[in-house]
Amino acid sequence: MIEVKNLVKRYGDHVAVNNLSFTVEEGQIYGFLGPNGAGKSTTMNIITGYLASTEGEVLINGHNILEEPEEAKKCIGYLPELPPVYTDMTVLEYLKFVAELKKIPKDQRKKQILEVMNLVKITDMQNRLIKNLSKGYRQRVGLAQAVLGYPPIIILDEPTVGLDPKQIIEIRDLIKSLGKKHTVILSSHILSEVSAVCDYVMIIAKGQLVASDTPENLSKLMLGSNTVTCTVHGTRKQLVPALNALDAKEIQYENTPNEEQIKVKITTEKDKDIREELFYALAKANCPILELTSSSMSLEDVFLELTDDSGKAARKLKKAEKEQLKQKEREKECEPEADKTAVGEVSEEKSTDAAESAAETKQEEGDAQ
Amino acid sequence: MTAIYKKELKSYLTSMVGYLFMAFTLALFGLYFTAINLQQGYPEIGYALQNSAFILLIAVPVLTMRVLSEEQKNKTDQLLLTAPVKISDIILGKYLALLTIYVIPVLIMCLYPLLLGTHGTVSYAVSYTSILGYFLLGAAYISVGVFVSSITESQVIAAVVGFVILFLCYVESGIANFFPEGAGSSFFAFFIIIALVCLWIGSMIKNPIITGVIAVIGEGALTAVYFTKSTFLEGKIQDLLGIFNMAGHMDNFVNGILDIGGVVYYLSVIAICTFLAMQSLQKKRWN
Numbered sequence: 120m121i122e123v124k125n126l127v128k129r130y131g132d133h134v135a136v137n138n139l140s141f142t143v144e145e146g147q148i149y150g151f152l153g154p155n156g157a158g159k160s161t162t163m164n165i166i167t168g169y170l171a172s173t174e175g176e177v178l179i180n181g182h183n184i185l186e187e188p189e190e191a192k193k194c195i196g197y198l199p200e201l202p203p204v205y206t207d208m209t210v211l212e213y214l215k216f217v218a219e220l221k222k223i224p225k226d227q228r229k230k231q232i233l234e235v236m237n238l239v240k241i242t243d244m245q246n247r248l249i250k251n252l253s254k255g256y257r258q259r260v261g262l263a264q265a266v267l268g269y270p271p272i273i274i275l276d277e278p279t280v281g282l283d284p285k286q287i288i289e290i291r292d293l294i295k296s297l298g299k300k301h302t303v304i305l306s307s308h309i310l311s312e313v314s315a316v317c318d319y320v321m322i323i324a325k326g327q328l329v330a331s332d333t334p335e336n337l338s339k340l341m342l343g344s345n346t347v348t349c350t351v352h353g354t355r356k357q358l359v360p361a362l363n364a365l366d367a368k369e370i371q372y373e374n375t376p377n378e379e380q381i382k383v384k385i386t387t388e389k390d391k392d393i394r395e396e397l398f399y400a401l402a403k404a405n406c407p408i409l410e411l412t413s414s415s416m417s418l419e420d421v422f423l424e425l426t427d428d429s430g431k432a433a434r435k436l437k438k439a440e441k442e443q444l445k446q447k448e449r450e451k452e453c454e455p456e457a458d459k460t461a462v463g464e465v466s467e468e469k470s471t472d473a474a475e476s477a478a479e480t481k482q483e484e485g486d487a488q
Numbered sequence: 489m490t491a492i493y494k495k496e497l498k499s500y501l502t503s504m505v506g507y508l509f510m511a512f513t514l515a516l517f518g519l520y521f522t523a524i525n526l527q528q529g530y531p532e533i534g535y536a537l538q539n540s541a542f543i544l545l546i547a548v549p550v551l552t553m554r555v556l557s558e559e560q561k562n563k564t565d566q567l568l569l570t571a572p573v574k575i576s577d578i579i580l581g582k583y584l585a586l587l588t589i590y591v592i593p594v595l596i597m598c599l600y601p602l603l604l605g606t607h608g609t610v611s612y613a614v615s616y617t618s619i620l621g622y623f624l625l626g627a628a629y630i631s632v633g634v635f636v637s638s639i640t641e642s643q644v645i646a647a648v649v650g651f652v653i654l655f656l657c658y659v660e661s662g663i664a665n666f667f668p669e670g671a672g673s674s675f676f677a678f679f680i681i682i683a684l685v686c687l688w689i690g691s692m693i694k695n696p697i698i699t700g701v702i703a704v705i706g707e708g709a710l711t712a713v714y715f716t717k718s719t720f721l722e723g724k725i726q727d728l729l730g731i732f733n734m735a736g737h738m739d740n741f742v743n744g745i746l747d748i749g750g751v752v753y754y755l756s757v758i759a760i761c762t763f764l765a766m767q768s769l770q771k772k773r774w775n
Contacts, residue, residue, distance in 0.1 A: 206562075
């Protein structure tokens with residue numbers, strides 16, 4: 120759908136986007152996550168053809184945005200950071216203008232404008248001048264503009280900025296429903312938004328892609344292990360033998376204000392779910408579980424770690440990813456009937472990564488020193 | 489293009505600036521028409537047009553100042569530049585909308601010869617040729633205004649710079665007279681112009697060797713011409729400045745000559761300025 124290859128954007132000496140590459144597949148909601156000034160808006164402006172990149176190229180459905188701009192732009196609806204509305208027009212006039220600008224056939228214009236106005240709930244405002252609308256409504260008009268013509272790709276730059284909590288929820292639901300028919304890319308620095316809406320997250324820091332995966336995988340990858348915390352009614356004497364029998368990496372005991380209760384933190388291998396085993400073990404020892412929580416790293420932690428010290432954390436993530444790949448490969452070796460093409464892909468990736476990983480481990484050693 | 493044309497035309501016709509423009513041009517023309525044609529009984533409206541044309545120096549920059557700078561300031565250019573339209577369509581749509589606003593007072597002016605015709609013999613051919621000249625002059629001014637508006641985000645700067653450029657072009661013949669006719673002054677002026685051009689090239693390509701080579705070749709050729717055939721340079725600086733004399737090209741039209749050279753000149757000015765406006769929008773993306 121969208122292919123971004125080695126994108127670089129320089130403003131004088133300042134590098135806003137640094138060698139960014141990614142692909143966007145059809146029918147998913149992608150989230151661009153990054154702190155202020157990470158290069159999210161710049162990247163979006165380049166994808167939509169508003170800015171030109173210093174190096175690298177962008178392909179939209181196979182059309183290069185610089186060489187065939189019209190074909191490429193036809194596939195995209197874009198809501199920039201500031202909704203690009205003409206304040207001296209009414210909502211209806213504005214949407215009519217956009218419909219004509221996007222070359223929607225004349226007989227469909229009216230119908231589409233009505234549909235889109237219903238979608239973002241601005242039908243009541245259609246005859247108001249845009250300069251008299253609040254920020255939230257302007258944002259919706261901007262969104263209506265992006266959706267108009269139902270382009271296959273919809274790009275939204277911080278779509279919920281300036282909205283009240285109720286509107287934010289509405290817009291999120293709207294984006295989710297758009298994601299069923301369109302590919303949606305949205306940028307945000309609000310984590311809960313991205314984890315709530317997006318199928319896939321790309322974290323950008325200092326103009327570089329530091330991580331890209333589903334929100335769940337990202338938190339799993341970063342953690343590297345699984346942690347279960349439980350509060351148990353019983354004494355240490357009862358607990359220790361029961362828990363030592365479990366297959367756990369590390370067990371920590373903590374006293375609670377209540378003398379009869381003990382808090383236990385159990386860390387296991389990352390793909391192991393110990394909760395059931397734990398329940399039976401403690402049941403046998405006659406120690407009822409009062410509370411049990413399984414904690415994996417939240418996206419927030421991932422984000423903070425990645426953007427804080429992007430180099431180190433990114434390497435950690437890459438390492439984790441590679442481990443996962445290796446493991447997958449091992450699994451596939453065990454099952455000879457597995458899809459051959461898939462194996463090919465994996466091994467290919469691995470070979471290209473091999474040199475990199477060597478360099479990284481060296482670098483990491485350097486960091487440690 | 490039609491979408492932008494319609495939108496732009498509508499915005500001029502629903503705000504004050506379009507009507508103010510029409511009112512001022514018509515009012516000033518009316519003043520000169522009363523003085524020259526009605527009071528003195530002169531049958532051609534050419535002189536009234538030529539004398540009132542200076543109002544365009546102020547009216548056109550005020551009309552054109554917002555056409556592209558406002559879009560850049562309000563970031564609405566993001567909509568236009570990410571929509572499936574060519575940059576040339578954006579500029580042409582806007583230019584044609586401005587031209588339409590300008591055509592309205594010109595069409596009203598077309599009624600004046602008919603009015604004079606009811607009181608005596610009027611050469612309609614001469615009258616309408618001079619109106620054509622007036623129209624072309626204004627069309628060229630508007631293209632300059634569009635270009636100036638494309639290079640800045642500020643409407644005030646667009647208006648002021650537009651006025652200064654048009655004013656300098658208007659008083660070009662006066663400026664040209666500052667220079668003596670002799671070859672020495674032309675040599676001196678061209679020497680400075682070539683040096684400035686080389687500095688500009690140097691800042692663009694950032695390569696001192698190539699810039700130096702261009703400078704040496706340019707200045708060398710100029711010096712060679714000056715010492716071997718100095719008569720060639722006589723009056724050349726006046727000729728060069730004459731290119732910018734937009735109002736002067738109207739003289740032939742006022743005198744009733746359908747000057748093809750003049751038509752080509754004005755069309756070239758329009759083509760160059762709209763092209764530069766397109767390039768300036770294009771360049772913004774590469775900054």
